[in-house]
Amino acid sequence: QDTSAVKGMLNVAGALSVTNNAALQALSGYETIMNIGTNGDLNSIAIKNNGQLTTATISASSVMGSVEIENNPALVMLDMSGLSTIGKNAEGKSVTILRNDNLKDLSGLRGLQGALTGAVTIASNLNLLSLDGLQKVLSAGRDNSGVSLAITDNRQLATTQGLAMSGKLEGAVHIMSNPSLKVLAGLQLISEIGADVSGDSLVVKTNAILTSLLGFEGLRTVDGAVTVAENPSLQTFKGLNSLTDISGKNSQD
Numbered sequence: 001q002d003t004s005a006v007k008g009m010l011n012v013a014g015a016l017s018v019t020n021n022a023a024l025q026a027l028s029g030y031e032t033i034m035n036i037g038t039n040g041d042l043n044s045i046a047i048k049n050n051g052q053l054t055t056a057t058i059s060a061s062s063v064m065g066s067v068e069i070e071n072n073p074a075l076v077m078l079d080m081s082g083l084s085t086i087g088k089n090a091e092g093k094s095v096t097i098l099r100n101d102n103l104k105d106l107s108g109l110r111g112l113q114g115a116l117t118g119a120v121t122i123a124s125n126l127n128l129l130s131l132d133g134l135q136k137v138l139s140a141g142r143d144n145s146g147v148s149l150a151i152t153d154n155r156q157l158a159t160t161q162g163l164a165m166s167g168k169l170e171g172a173v174h175i176m177s178n179p180s181l182k183v184l185a186g187l188q189l190i191s192e193i194g195a196d197v198s199g200d201s202l203v204v205k206t207n208a209i210l211t212s213l214l215g216f217e218g219l220r221t222v223d224g225a226v227t228v229a230e231n232p233s234l235q236t237f238k239g240l241n242s243l244t245d246i247s248g249k250n251s252q253d
Contacts, residue, residue: 015039015065016058019048027056038065042089045080047072058083061111065089066118070098078108088118092143095119101126106133106162119143119171124153131162131186138164142171146196153177160215161185172196172203172224179208184215184239195224199250206230213239225250 014037018027027047036044044063047056048070055077056069066089069078078100088094094116097106103125113136120140122131131151140148148171151160157178163186171194175184193201201222204213210231216239225248228237 012036015043015046017046018050019046021050023052024050025052025054027053030058033058033060036060036063042066043068044087061085063087066093068096069100070096073101075100076102078103080108081111084111084113086112086116088141092141093118093121094141096121097125099124103128105130109133112137115139117141119148121150122154123150127156128154129156131160134162135164138166139169142194147172147174150174151178156180159183159185160187163187165190168192170194172201174203175207176203176205181207182209182211184213187215188218191218192221193219195248199224199248200227201225203227204231209233211235213237216240217242219243221245222247224248
């Protein structure tokens with residue numbers, strides 16, 4: 001029910017994959033690992049489909065590929081706080097946090113810093129309350145669908161505070177289907193956004209109680225379309241006042 005038997009390892013040449021373990025409750029014993037390589041898909045850390053896993057601690061400081069934490073419904077404590085350097089996988093993603101129903105925040109990723117080479121995807125985490133932990137991530141690369149940052153379908157997420165991205169993002173920003181999201185924060189220093197494969201740069205859609213777009217007040221240039229739709233409580237577009245250059249259009253236009 002735990003992985004403490006691996007304690008003492010220093011380097012892993014390939015990926016560290018912990019998947020489909022129905023009874024595993026604690027991921028420990030990896031405290032001495034400093035560096036992790038990749039597998040054929042360029043994943044470095046994959047923790048997926050562990051139904052009873054509640055805690056995951058990995059002390060690596062550098063990984064060559066991506067980090068993917070997916071489908072761990074009981075996970076409440078994730079600690080990878082020593083991780084500062086990260087690559088991306090074959091899909092162009094650096095960080096994917098997906099369908100972890102009891103994870104409340106991202107503080108376990110607080111060591112990540114600077115410009116990531118791949119995209120950040122935070123999606124379908126039922127009880128995620130905060131993006132705290134991503135404050136040192138200043139920009140993100142572009143995945144194969146052309147997206148740099150996707151915050152989607154996080155039912156309890158009330159604010160994007162915890163982000164601190166700035167300057168240009170290579171790909172699009174998608175903020176969609178977050179029914180508790182009221183405040184956009186941590187995005188004010190983004191000045192330019194690229195476009196996804198559909199031609200969209202910024203998509204803010206189906207956020208039931210979002211009242212303003214002030215979180216994008218620094219945005220000046222987008223390479224694609226801006227789609228703001230199905231946000232019934234949105235009162236103003238004032239946050240887009242600085243947007244003066246829309247260079248493209250999406251495939252629906």
